[in-house]
Amino acid sequence: MFEGHPIADILKRWSEELPGSRWHIVGGAVRDALLGRALGDIDILVAGVEPVALARFLEERGQVDFVGRTFGVFKFTPKVDEQIFAAAKIGSLDIALPRREKPANTGGYRDVTTHADPHMPIEEDLARRDFTINAMAWEASSDRLIDAHGGQEDLKKKIVRAVGDPTTRFQEDYTRMLRGLRFSVQLGFGIEAATWEALRASMTHVNEIRHGLRLVPYELVSRELVRSLEADPIRAAELWTDAGAVEALLPALGAGWPLAVRKAMARLKEEDVLRALDGKPVPSHVRVGMCFAHLGREGAVALAERLRLASSGHGVDVTLLRRLASGVDVALYKELGATPWMTGEAAMKLLNLKPGPSVGKALDLLIDAQAKGKVGSPSEAEAWLTTHWRAE
DSSP, rough: OOOTOHHHHHHHHHHSSHHHHHHHETTTHHHHEEEEHOOOOOEEEOOOOOOOOHHHHTTTTTTEEEGGGGGTEEEEESHHHHHHHHHOOOEEEEEEOOOOEEEOOOSOOOOOOEEEESSOOHHHHTTTSSSSGGGGGEETTTEEOOOSSHHHHHHHHHOOBSSSOHHHHHOOHHHHHHHHHHHHHHHHOOHHHHHHHHHHHHHHGGEEEEETSSSSSSSHHHHHOOOOOHHHHHHHHHHHHHHHHHHOOOOOOOOTHHHHHHHHHTTTHHHHHHHHHOOOOHHHHHHHHHTTGHHHHHHHHHHHTTHHHHHHHHSHHHHHHHHHHHHHHGGGGGHHOOOOOHHHHHHHHHHHSSSSHHHHHHHHHHHHHHHHHHHHHHHHHHHHHHHHHHOO
């Protein structure tokens, strides 16, 4: 299944070099390999060897950071075979031992006790995972697919199905419901009936608070929502609405959000917009921003602030969102597709501003100047904004 991929040859060699060890690729990389999709992050699971021996083995071949030492998780950056890893576009690997989890069943993704056990059957490790399509492993030494939960069959059926009882899976971590929606959108899969019913019935829990903290932080909501919208805006809006996620998490979007997204995407297909973009694909962050434009300037910005879009690292630029929601002239689409020369944080530092409307006003001025060709670099942006803001 991973034939020809450099990581396969390396893991087979390591299986021989570390006696008793069994090296596996697990999770999303196995799913994507079976689907013929490009591989993203590659997670490795090693059974049959004690943590100290594994750490020593890895340290002989690169740098090891014990990101989850008590959980048996190591982040490995190779020095030996560095060129091979680079050719495979792998900078580092997460390498874990098989582990058991004891969830508190609060729905909080961090409310779980984990215990690594190198001698635990890998099938038991896979049983704790969220969906069957993510609960498969490939063993390097035997070139064997380990699939105890029907993940391969569900890939053929194009469905997302929870491992075991779906209500139990979601109660262990409510974030899994949003991940399920995202996988459905990204892969173009349906959601298995029992999983869908449990998901809809449990969706109201995503807003629960424990010890003063959200069980599902808004940053995680933002990540799953934006990834869904990046994959397919129309499908994402429909699925998030039908699942009750919009009503529970984002009621400001309204029941008519799917129709608003359809109209926004149609707008981006108009000839004058395509002409402004010189025939290039509409940038992802512009497409995502347009999904919120029907809220208007203040509503879109309020939603962005609620979802922590500016700080989550998974959202769209709030200044861009503000301008899209204000109804920008089509001639500016090309400029909106470009990277702004200054962030809100940089503007605050430069002009000694506090968070608030003044930051947006300053960035609006700068973007107008950028669109008109008056600013062409970060240094020019800094000089221009300093001069014109003082003139205000």
